[in-house]
Amino acid sequence: MIKLAIIDDEPDARSVLRALVQSYCPDVQIVGEAHDVPSGVGLIREYGPDIVLLDIQLGGQTGFDLLNKFLNPSFSLIFVTAYDAFAVKAFEYCALDYLLKPVDPDRLILAIGRAEAHTRKERTWGRRSASF
Numbered sequence: 001m002i003k004l005a006i007i008d009d010e011p012d013a014r015s016v017l018r019a020l021v022q023s024y025c026p027d028v029q030i031v032g033e034a035h036d037v038p039s040g041v042g043l044i045r046e047y048g049p050d051i052v053l054l055d056i057q058l059g060g061q062t063g064f065d066l067l068n069k070f071l072n073p074s075f076s077l078i079f080v081t082a083y084d085a086f087a088v089k090a091f092e093y094c095a096l097d098y099l100l101k102p103v104d105p106d107r108l109i110l111a112i113g114r115a116e117a118h119t120r121k122e123r124t125w126g127r128r129s130a131s132f
Contacts, residue, residue: 002116005049006033007040007066008080009058016103017053017080024109027116037061041069049075050119051112056081056090067093074122076115080108 004021008014014033021028031047034040036059044052052075054063063079064086079090082101090098096118097111 002028002051002119003031003047003049004028004051004053004112005031005040005043005047005075006053007035007043007058007063008033008053008055009035010055011035013055013080013101017108020103020105020108021053021112024105025112028112035059037066037069040066044070044075051076051078051115053078053080055079056083056086064089064093076118078111078115 006014006017008017014035018030018033021030028051031049032043034043040054040058043049054066054077056063056079058066063081067073067077077093077095079086079095079098080101080103081098084100087098096115099107099111
């Protein structure tokens, strides 16, 4: 089973993402949700998700601040945000996709499918080690 974490400061956005993942991605288990950088870092370190759905703005910090806490992340990264201006920077952090809110369910399904395939490939060929 593929493990997924949702990190977004908006409860409604987390709820929508949770509902979409649960409805359309049966091979994905949501291991937790976080609302800011400290809780997001803790969630990732505790559960080791395969996929992280990450917002750009997280209260007074950003998703990039969270990513800077991981030297060599072992998870697939999908940004889900209302801000289109950060797309280039997101791909500098090796994001697999960059989805704009409101989320198109078909785009989310496609992005998670790509992340699942990437995770399975990593498992088959040997996942790079995570540095925390």
